[in-house]
Amino acid sequence: MKNFFIILIMKILNLCLKICGKHGGNFLGKIAYSWNPNIFKYFKVHCPVIAVTATNGKTMTNNAIGYVFKSAGKKVVSNIEGNNMETGILSTILKNCSLTGKIKADYLVFEVDEGYVPVVFKDFPLSTLVILDFFRDQLDRNGEVETLILKINEFLKTYNGNLILNTDDPNVARLGKANPDNKNIYYFSVEKYDFASLEQKEAGEGKFCPFCNTRLEYEYYQYSHIGKFRCPNCDYGNNEIYKLATNVNLKERSFKVDDITYKIRFNSIYNIYNLVAVIACVSLYNIDTNVIKSALSNFVLNNGRLEEVSINGVPTIINLAKNPTGSNVSLRILNEDDDEKELLFVLNDNLADGLDVSWIWDINFDNLNNVTKIVTSGTRAYDIAIRIKTSGFDASKIEPYLDLHEAVESLYKTNTKKYVIANYTALQPTRKELKL
Numbered sequence: 001m002k003n004f005f006i007i008l009i010m011k012i013l014n015l016c017l018k019i020c021g022k023h024g025g026n027f028l029g030k031i032a033y034s035w036n037p038n039i040f041k042y043f044k045v046h047c048p049v050i051a052v053t054a055t056n057g058k059t060m061t062n063n064a065i066g067y068v069f070k071s072a073g074k075k076v077v078s079n080i081e082g083n084n085m086e087t088g089i090l091s092t093i094l095k096n097c098s099l100t101g102k103i104k105a106d107y108l109v110f111e112v113d114e115g116y117v118p119v120v121f122k123d124f125p126l127s128t129l130v131i132l133d134f135f136r137d138q139l140d141r142n143g144e145v146e147t148l149i150l151k152i153n154e155f156l157k158t159y160n161g162n163l164i165l166n167t168d169d170p171n172v173a174r175l176g177k178a179n180p181d182n183k184n185i186y187y188f189s190v191e192k193y194d195f196a197s198l199e200q201k202e203a204g205e206g207k208f209c210p211f212c213n214t215r216l217e218y219e220y221y222q223y224s225h226i227g228k229f230r231c232p233n234c235d236y237g238n239n240e241i242y243k244l245a246t247n248v249n250l251k252e253r254s255f256k257v258d259d260i261t262y263k264i265r266f267n268s269i270y271n272i273y274n275l276v277a278v279i280a281c282v283s284l285y286n287i288d289t290n291v292i293k294s295a296l297s298n299f300v301l302n303n304g305r306l307e308e309v310s311i312n313g314v315p316t317i318i319n320l321a322k323n324p325t326g327s328n329v330s331l332r333i334l335n336e337d338d339d340e341k342e343l344l345f346v347l348n349d350n351l352a353d354g355l356d357v358s359w360i361w362d363i364n365f366d367n368l369n370n371v372t373k374i375v376t377s378g379t380r381a382y383d384i385a386i387r388i389k390t391s392g393f394d395a396s397k398i399e400p401y402l403d404l405h406e407a408v409e410s411l412y413k414t415n416t417k418k419y420v421i422a423n424y425t426a427l428q429p430t431r432k433e434l435k436l
Protein backbone atom coordinates (compact mmCIF):
# COMPACT_ATOMS: atom_id res chain seq x y z
CA MET A 1 0.00 0.00 0.00
CA LYS A 2 2.83 2.35 0.97
CA ASN A 3 4.53 1.92 -2.43
CA PHE A 4 1.25 2.52 -4.21
CA PHE A 5 1.04 5.95 -2.57
CA ILE A 6 4.70 6.74 -3.19
CA ILE A 7 4.18 6.05 -6.89
CA LEU A 8 0.95 8.06 -6.90
CA ILE A 9 2.66 11.08 -5.34
CA MET A 10 5.59 10.77 -7.77
CA LYS A 11 3.19 10.64 -10.73
CA ILE A 12 1.54 13.85 -9.51
CA LEU A 13 4.94 15.47 -8.94
CA ASN A 14 6.05 14.41 -12.40
CA LEU A 15 2.94 15.98 -13.89
CA CYS A 16 3.68 19.25 -12.06
CA LEU A 17 7.27 19.16 -13.32
CA LYS A 18 6.04 18.59 -16.86
CA ILE A 19 3.61 21.53 -16.62
CA CYS A 20 6.52 23.70 -15.47
CA GLY A 21 8.54 22.43 -18.45
CA LYS A 22 11.10 20.71 -16.21
CA HIS A 23 12.60 17.29 -16.80
CA GLY A 24 13.36 16.51 -13.16
CA GLY A 25 16.52 14.40 -13.64
CA ASN A 26 16.77 12.05 -10.69
CA PHE A 27 14.53 14.18 -8.43
CA LEU A 28 11.57 11.74 -8.28
CA GLY A 29 13.82 8.78 -7.60
CA LYS A 30 15.62 10.66 -4.87
CA ILE A 31 12.43 11.30 -2.90
CA ALA A 32 10.93 7.86 -3.51
CA TYR A 33 14.18 6.14 -2.51
CA SER A 34 14.45 8.17 0.69
CA TRP A 35 10.89 7.12 1.59
CA ASN A 36 11.50 3.46 0.83
CA PRO A 37 14.97 2.18 -0.08
CA ASN A 38 13.40 -1.23 -0.82
CA ILE A 39 11.02 0.13 -3.43
CA PHE A 40 12.86 -1.66 -6.29
CA LYS A 41 11.30 -4.91 -4.99
CA TYR A 42 7.81 -3.60 -5.64
CA PHE A 43 8.00 -3.35 -9.45
CA LYS A 44 6.69 -6.10 -11.68
CA VAL A 45 8.83 -6.68 -14.74
CA HIS A 46 7.86 -9.12 -17.48
CA CYS A 47 10.47 -8.23 -20.07
CA PRO A 48 14.27 -8.48 -20.36
CA VAL A 49 16.23 -5.95 -18.32
CA ILE A 50 19.57 -4.94 -19.79
CA ALA A 51 22.20 -2.87 -18.02
CA VAL A 52 25.39 -1.31 -19.34
CA THR A 53 28.23 -0.32 -17.06
CA ALA A 54 31.80 0.89 -17.58
CA THR A 55 34.02 3.84 -16.88
CA ASN A 56 33.71 5.12 -20.43
CA GLY A 57 31.13 4.52 -23.15
CA LYS A 58 28.04 3.73 -21.03
CA THR A 59 25.80 6.39 -22.53
CA MET A 60 26.68 5.60 -26.11
CA THR A 61 26.30 1.85 -25.70
CA ASN A 62 23.10 2.12 -23.69
CA ASN A 63 21.52 4.49 -26.18
CA ALA A 64 22.63 2.43 -29.17
CA ILE A 65 21.13 -0.77 -27.70
CA GLY A 66 17.84 1.07 -27.12
CA TYR A 67 18.01 2.54 -30.62
CA VAL A 68 18.46 -0.88 -32.24
CA PHE A 69 15.51 -2.34 -30.29
CA LYS A 70 13.35 0.63 -31.23
CA SER A 71 14.37 0.25 -34.87
CA ALA A 72 13.10 -3.33 -34.58
CA GLY A 73 9.72 -1.92 -33.53
CA LYS A 74 10.09 -2.69 -29.83
CA LYS A 75 8.96 -0.54 -26.93
CA VAL A 76 11.99 0.47 -24.88
CA VAL A 77 12.16 2.17 -21.49
CA SER A 78 15.62 3.62 -20.92
CA ASN A 79 17.48 6.33 -19.03
CA ILE A 80 18.88 7.81 -22.24
CA GLU A 81 19.48 11.17 -20.61
CA GLY A 82 22.18 9.54 -18.53
CA ASN A 83 20.92 9.67 -14.92
CA ASN A 84 22.68 6.47 -14.01
CA MET A 85 22.70 6.15 -10.24
CA GLU A 86 19.99 4.29 -8.30
CA THR A 87 17.88 7.45 -8.00
CA GLY A 88 18.11 8.20 -11.72
CA ILE A 89 17.09 4.68 -12.69
CA LEU A 90 14.27 4.79 -10.17
CA SER A 91 13.06 8.07 -11.70
CA THR A 92 12.91 6.44 -15.14
CA ILE A 93 10.97 3.48 -13.72
CA LEU A 94 8.54 5.72 -11.78
CA LYS A 95 7.71 7.68 -14.92
CA ASN A 96 6.97 4.49 -16.85
CA CYS A 97 5.16 2.23 -14.41
CA SER A 98 1.52 1.85 -13.42
CA LEU A 99 0.34 2.56 -9.88
CA THR A 100 0.61 -1.14 -9.12
CA GLY A 101 4.25 -1.11 -10.24
CA LYS A 102 3.81 -2.78 -13.64
CA ILE A 103 6.25 -1.62 -16.30
CA LYS A 104 4.95 -1.97 -19.81
CA ALA A 105 7.81 -2.40 -22.26
CA ASP A 106 9.49 -4.97 -24.48
CA TYR A 107 12.90 -4.10 -23.05
CA LEU A 108 14.26 -2.08 -20.15
CA VAL A 109 17.71 -0.74 -20.98
CA PHE A 110 19.71 1.15 -18.36
CA GLU A 111 23.14 2.64 -18.19
CA VAL A 112 24.27 2.16 -14.61
CA ASP A 113 27.10 3.86 -12.76
CA GLU A 114 29.81 1.29 -11.95
CA GLY A 115 29.32 1.74 -8.22
CA TYR A 116 25.55 1.24 -8.35
CA VAL A 117 25.16 -2.09 -10.15
CA PRO A 118 24.92 -4.06 -6.87
CA VAL A 119 22.61 -1.41 -5.34
CA VAL A 120 20.04 -1.35 -8.14
CA PHE A 121 20.04 -5.05 -8.98
CA LYS A 122 19.96 -6.34 -5.44
CA ASP A 123 16.15 -6.10 -5.59
CA PHE A 124 15.46 -5.70 -9.31
CA PRO A 125 15.69 -8.42 -11.99
CA LEU A 126 18.60 -8.29 -14.42
CA SER A 127 18.73 -10.35 -17.62
CA THR A 128 21.87 -9.06 -19.32
CA LEU A 129 24.78 -7.06 -17.99
CA VAL A 130 27.21 -5.46 -20.46
CA ILE A 131 30.61 -4.35 -19.10
CA LEU A 132 32.84 -2.32 -21.39
CA ASP A 133 35.95 -1.12 -19.52
CA PHE A 134 37.36 0.09 -16.23
CA PHE A 135 39.66 3.10 -16.07
CA ARG A 136 40.69 5.60 -13.46
CA ASP A 137 37.78 7.99 -13.14
CA GLN A 138 36.87 10.57 -10.53
CA LEU A 139 38.86 8.77 -7.88
CA ASP A 140 37.54 10.94 -5.07
CA ARG A 141 34.01 9.69 -5.68
CA ASN A 142 34.46 6.04 -6.56
CA GLY A 143 37.55 5.07 -4.63
CA GLU A 144 40.14 2.94 -6.32
CA VAL A 145 39.19 1.07 -9.47
CA GLU A 146 40.10 -2.20 -7.82
CA THR A 147 37.53 -1.71 -5.02
CA LEU A 148 34.90 -1.08 -7.65
CA ILE A 149 35.77 -4.21 -9.62
CA LEU A 150 35.71 -6.32 -6.43
CA LYS A 151 32.23 -4.98 -5.58
CA ILE A 152 30.89 -5.99 -8.99
CA ASN A 153 32.74 -9.31 -8.75
CA GLU A 154 30.98 -9.98 -5.42
CA PHE A 155 27.61 -9.19 -7.00
CA LEU A 156 28.34 -11.48 -9.97
CA LYS A 157 29.11 -14.49 -7.73
CA THR A 158 25.38 -15.21 -7.46
CA TYR A 159 24.34 -13.81 -10.84
CA ASN A 160 23.33 -16.29 -13.55
CA GLY A 161 22.05 -13.99 -16.29
CA ASN A 162 23.84 -13.04 -19.50
CA LEU A 163 27.16 -11.34 -18.99
CA ILE A 164 28.70 -9.55 -21.96
CA LEU A 165 32.36 -8.71 -21.34
CA ASN A 166 35.16 -6.96 -23.16
CA THR A 167 37.79 -9.68 -23.35
CA ASP A 168 40.47 -7.13 -24.28
CA ASP A 169 40.24 -5.32 -20.95
CA PRO A 170 41.90 -7.39 -18.18
CA ASN A 171 39.88 -5.40 -15.62
CA VAL A 172 36.66 -6.62 -17.24
CA ALA A 173 37.47 -10.10 -18.56
CA ARG A 174 38.31 -11.30 -15.02
CA LEU A 175 34.64 -10.87 -14.07
CA GLY A 176 33.80 -13.83 -16.30
CA LYS A 177 35.26 -16.06 -13.60
CA ALA A 178 33.23 -14.59 -10.71
CA ASN A 179 30.60 -17.32 -10.92
CA PRO A 180 31.95 -20.57 -12.43
CA ASP A 181 28.35 -21.89 -12.62
CA ASN A 182 27.18 -19.12 -14.90
CA LYS A 183 27.12 -20.55 -18.42
CA ASN A 184 25.91 -17.31 -20.00
CA ILE A 185 29.20 -15.46 -20.43
CA TYR A 186 29.76 -13.77 -23.81
CA TYR A 187 33.08 -12.14 -24.64
CA PHE A 188 33.50 -9.53 -27.36
CA SER A 189 36.69 -8.27 -28.94
CA VAL A 190 38.07 -6.12 -31.74
CA GLU A 191 40.81 -7.41 -34.05
CA LYS A 192 44.09 -5.46 -34.06
CA TYR A 193 43.54 -2.18 -35.90
CA ASP A 194 45.96 0.05 -37.87
CA PHE A 195 46.98 2.25 -34.95
CA ALA A 196 47.47 -0.53 -32.41
CA SER A 197 50.93 -0.46 -30.82
CA LEU A 198 53.41 -2.81 -29.19
CA GLU A 199 53.98 -0.38 -26.34
CA GLN A 200 51.33 1.07 -24.09
CA LYS A 201 50.98 4.71 -25.19
CA GLU A 202 48.68 5.96 -22.49
CA ALA A 203 48.46 5.46 -18.75
CA GLY A 204 46.24 2.58 -17.80
CA GLU A 205 45.47 -0.05 -15.21
CA GLY A 206 45.36 -3.81 -15.18
CA LYS A 207 48.93 -4.74 -15.94
CA PHE A 208 49.03 -7.71 -13.57
CA CYS A 209 47.10 -10.94 -13.65
CA PRO A 210 44.27 -10.71 -11.08
CA PHE A 211 44.53 -14.46 -10.41
CA CYS A 212 48.24 -15.08 -9.97
CA ASN A 213 49.74 -11.59 -9.96
CA THR A 214 52.12 -12.33 -12.86
CA ARG A 215 52.80 -9.44 -15.25
CA LEU A 216 50.46 -9.75 -18.24
CA GLU A 217 52.01 -10.11 -21.68
CA TYR A 218 50.49 -8.06 -24.48
CA GLU A 219 50.61 -9.00 -28.14
CA TYR A 220 49.47 -5.42 -28.85
CA TYR A 221 47.63 -2.50 -27.30
CA GLN A 222 44.60 -0.97 -29.06
CA TYR A 223 44.46 2.02 -26.70
CA SER A 224 45.38 2.49 -23.06
CA HIS A 225 45.44 -0.99 -21.43
CA ILE A 226 42.89 -2.42 -23.87
CA GLY A 227 44.48 -5.01 -26.14
CA LYS A 228 45.36 -8.64 -26.68
CA PHE A 229 46.84 -9.83 -23.41
CA ARG A 230 47.61 -13.15 -21.80
CA CYS A 231 48.96 -14.30 -18.46
CA PRO A 232 52.08 -16.42 -19.19
CA ASN A 233 51.58 -18.27 -15.90
CA CYS A 234 47.87 -19.24 -15.71
CA ASP A 235 46.71 -18.53 -19.29
CA TYR A 236 44.23 -15.87 -18.17
CA GLY A 237 43.04 -13.91 -21.22
CA ASN A 238 42.46 -16.89 -23.44
CA ASN A 239 38.67 -16.64 -23.80
CA GLU A 240 36.36 -17.99 -26.46
CA ILE A 241 34.99 -14.96 -28.31
CA TYR A 242 31.29 -14.56 -29.08
CA LYS A 243 31.46 -11.43 -31.26
CA LEU A 244 34.67 -10.23 -32.88
CA ALA A 245 35.00 -7.08 -34.98
CA THR A 246 37.38 -7.49 -37.92
CA ASN A 247 38.43 -5.31 -40.87
CA VAL A 248 38.25 -2.12 -38.81
CA ASN A 249 38.47 0.85 -41.18
CA LEU A 250 38.31 4.18 -39.40
CA LYS A 251 38.49 6.25 -42.60
CA GLU A 252 35.57 4.38 -44.15
CA ARG A 253 33.92 4.12 -40.75
CA SER A 254 33.22 0.44 -41.06
CA PHE A 255 33.98 -2.94 -39.54
CA LYS A 256 32.82 -6.53 -39.90
CA VAL A 257 31.24 -8.93 -37.45
CA ASP A 258 30.37 -12.48 -38.56
CA ASP A 259 31.29 -11.40 -42.11
CA ILE A 260 28.65 -8.68 -42.19
CA THR A 261 29.93 -5.14 -42.85
CA TYR A 262 28.62 -2.45 -40.53
CA LYS A 263 28.85 1.17 -41.65
CA ILE A 264 28.81 3.52 -38.68
CA ARG A 265 28.88 7.26 -37.95
CA PHE A 266 31.90 7.13 -35.64
CA ASN A 267 35.60 6.97 -36.38
CA SER A 268 37.37 5.82 -33.24
CA ILE A 269 38.49 2.41 -32.06
CA TYR A 270 36.88 3.15 -28.76
CA ASN A 271 33.42 3.51 -30.32
CA ILE A 272 33.91 0.31 -32.28
CA TYR A 273 34.34 -1.56 -29.00
CA ASN A 274 31.06 -0.06 -27.80
CA LEU A 275 29.25 -1.00 -30.98
CA VAL A 276 30.50 -4.59 -30.94
CA ALA A 277 29.11 -4.79 -27.39
CA VAL A 278 25.80 -3.52 -28.81
CA ILE A 279 25.81 -6.17 -31.53
CA ALA A 280 26.62 -8.89 -28.98
CA CYS A 281 23.77 -7.72 -26.76
CA VAL A 282 20.98 -7.40 -29.34
CA SER A 283 22.05 -10.65 -31.01
CA LEU A 284 21.15 -12.48 -27.80
CA TYR A 285 17.59 -11.25 -28.38
CA ASN A 286 17.50 -12.41 -32.00
CA ILE A 287 17.21 -8.99 -33.57
CA ASP A 288 17.42 -9.28 -37.34
CA THR A 289 20.89 -8.50 -38.73
CA ASN A 290 19.51 -6.12 -41.34
CA VAL A 291 17.75 -4.12 -38.64
CA ILE A 292 20.99 -3.90 -36.62
CA LYS A 293 22.94 -2.88 -39.72
CA SER A 294 20.56 -0.13 -40.68
CA ALA A 295 20.13 1.13 -37.10
CA LEU A 296 23.90 1.39 -36.52
CA SER A 297 24.39 3.22 -39.82
CA ASN A 298 22.04 5.94 -38.55
CA PHE A 299 22.91 6.06 -34.87
CA VAL A 300 24.50 9.30 -33.63
CA LEU A 301 24.86 11.02 -30.27
CA ASN A 302 24.09 14.71 -30.28
CA ASN A 303 25.34 15.63 -26.87
CA GLY A 304 28.98 16.52 -27.29
CA ARG A 305 30.22 12.97 -27.39
CA LEU A 306 32.15 12.91 -30.64
CA GLU A 307 29.73 15.42 -32.11
CA GLU A 308 30.70 16.66 -35.58
CA VAL A 309 29.33 20.05 -36.51
CA SER A 310 30.03 22.98 -38.78
CA ILE A 311 30.39 26.37 -37.08
CA ASN A 312 30.27 29.25 -39.55
CA GLY A 313 31.51 26.79 -42.12
CA VAL A 314 34.42 25.57 -39.97
CA PRO A 315 34.39 21.80 -39.35
CA THR A 316 34.42 21.21 -35.59
CA ILE A 317 34.63 17.97 -33.63
CA ILE A 318 33.56 18.10 -30.00
CA ASN A 319 34.17 15.44 -27.40
CA LEU A 320 33.56 15.01 -23.71
CA ALA A 321 36.62 13.85 -21.77
CA LYS A 322 36.22 13.48 -18.05
CA ASN A 323 39.31 11.35 -17.45
CA PRO A 324 42.70 10.55 -19.03
CA THR A 325 41.34 7.73 -21.18
CA GLY A 326 38.54 9.88 -22.60
CA SER A 327 41.08 12.61 -23.37
CA ASN A 328 43.54 10.18 -24.90
CA VAL A 329 40.83 8.74 -27.11
CA SER A 330 39.97 12.25 -28.32
CA LEU A 331 43.65 12.98 -29.01
CA ARG A 332 44.00 9.65 -30.82
CA ILE A 333 41.19 10.66 -33.18
CA LEU A 334 42.89 14.03 -33.65
CA ASN A 335 46.25 12.40 -34.37
CA GLU A 336 44.76 9.96 -36.85
CA ASP A 337 43.48 12.95 -38.84
CA ASP A 338 46.26 14.48 -41.01
CA ASP A 339 44.45 17.79 -41.69
CA GLU A 340 45.76 21.00 -40.12
CA LYS A 341 43.77 21.79 -36.97
CA GLU A 342 43.44 23.88 -33.84
CA LEU A 343 42.49 22.50 -30.45
CA LEU A 344 40.37 23.95 -27.66
CA PHE A 345 40.68 22.22 -24.28
CA VAL A 346 38.22 23.33 -21.59
CA LEU A 347 38.95 22.07 -18.08
CA ASN A 348 36.81 22.75 -14.99
CA ASP A 349 37.36 21.56 -11.44
CA ASN A 350 33.80 21.84 -10.13
CA LEU A 351 32.45 19.29 -7.65
CA ALA A 352 30.98 17.04 -10.37
CA ASP A 353 34.32 16.98 -12.20
CA GLY A 354 36.30 15.94 -9.17
CA LEU A 355 38.27 18.73 -7.49
CA ASP A 356 41.57 17.03 -8.19
CA VAL A 357 42.76 17.62 -11.76
CA SER A 358 46.07 15.79 -11.42
CA TRP A 359 44.73 13.23 -13.94
CA ILE A 360 45.63 15.66 -16.74
CA TRP A 361 49.24 14.49 -16.24
CA ASP A 362 48.12 11.08 -17.52
CA ILE A 363 47.01 12.58 -20.83
CA ASN A 364 49.41 11.91 -23.69
CA PHE A 365 49.99 15.24 -25.49
CA ASP A 366 53.23 14.07 -27.17
CA ASN A 367 53.70 14.61 -30.91
CA LEU A 368 50.32 16.14 -31.74
CA ASN A 369 49.76 15.68 -35.46
CA ASN A 370 49.56 18.97 -37.41
CA VAL A 371 48.11 21.04 -34.55
CA THR A 372 48.94 24.70 -35.20
CA LYS A 373 47.40 26.29 -32.12
CA ILE A 374 45.94 25.28 -28.76
CA VAL A 375 43.47 27.41 -26.82
CA THR A 376 42.69 26.45 -23.22
CA SER A 377 39.85 27.59 -21.00
CA GLY A 378 37.75 26.67 -17.96
CA THR A 379 38.48 27.24 -14.28
CA ARG A 380 41.76 25.35 -14.77
CA ALA A 381 42.75 26.95 -18.10
CA TYR A 382 46.28 27.57 -16.81
CA ASP A 383 46.84 24.06 -15.40
CA ILE A 384 46.00 22.42 -18.70
CA ALA A 385 48.09 25.00 -20.60
CA ILE A 386 51.12 24.16 -18.41
CA ARG A 387 50.48 20.44 -18.86
CA ILE A 388 50.49 20.83 -22.65
CA LYS A 389 53.59 23.04 -22.57
CA THR A 390 55.44 20.41 -20.51
CA SER A 391 54.81 17.83 -23.21
CA GLY A 392 56.97 19.91 -25.55
CA PHE A 393 54.29 21.74 -27.53
CA ASP A 394 55.48 25.22 -28.63
CA ALA A 395 54.44 27.55 -25.75
CA SER A 396 53.98 30.52 -28.10
CA LYS A 397 51.13 28.61 -29.76
CA ILE A 398 49.22 28.02 -26.50
CA GLU A 399 46.63 30.61 -25.45
CA PRO A 400 44.95 30.24 -22.05
CA TYR A 401 41.72 32.17 -21.31
CA LEU A 402 39.75 31.90 -18.07
CA ASP A 403 36.84 33.43 -19.98
CA LEU A 404 35.22 30.86 -22.28
CA HIS A 405 33.74 33.50 -24.57
CA GLU A 406 37.19 34.99 -25.25
CA ALA A 407 38.60 31.50 -25.79
CA VAL A 408 36.00 30.63 -28.43
CA GLU A 409 36.46 34.00 -30.11
CA SER A 410 40.21 33.44 -30.38
CA LEU A 411 39.70 29.89 -31.65
CA TYR A 412 37.49 30.95 -34.55
CA LYS A 413 39.83 33.70 -35.82
CA THR A 414 40.86 31.22 -38.54
CA ASN A 415 38.97 28.74 -40.71
CA THR A 416 41.24 25.85 -39.75
CA LYS A 417 39.47 22.68 -38.62
CA LYS A 418 38.76 22.61 -34.87
CA TYR A 419 38.86 19.93 -32.22
CA VAL A 420 37.18 20.72 -28.92
CA ILE A 421 37.74 18.67 -25.76
CA ALA A 422 35.80 19.58 -22.62
CA ASN A 423 35.40 17.85 -19.29
CA TYR A 424 32.13 17.14 -17.50
CA THR A 425 30.78 20.51 -16.33
CA ALA A 426 32.66 22.32 -19.10
CA LEU A 427 30.89 20.55 -21.95
CA GLN A 428 27.46 22.17 -21.97
CA PRO A 429 28.73 25.75 -21.41
CA THR A 430 31.18 25.16 -24.27
CA ARG A 431 28.42 23.87 -26.58
CA LYS A 432 26.35 26.89 -25.60
CA GLU A 433 29.22 29.24 -26.40
CA LEU A 434 29.51 27.49 -29.78
CA LYS A 435 25.75 28.16 -30.17
CA LEU A 436 24.82 24.46 -30.37
Ligand SMILES: [Zn+2]
Nearest residue numbers: 209212231234
Ligand atom coordinates in the same frame (compact mmCIF):
# COMPACT_ATOMS: atom_id res chain seq x y z
ZN1 LIG B 1 47.73 -15.47 -14.12
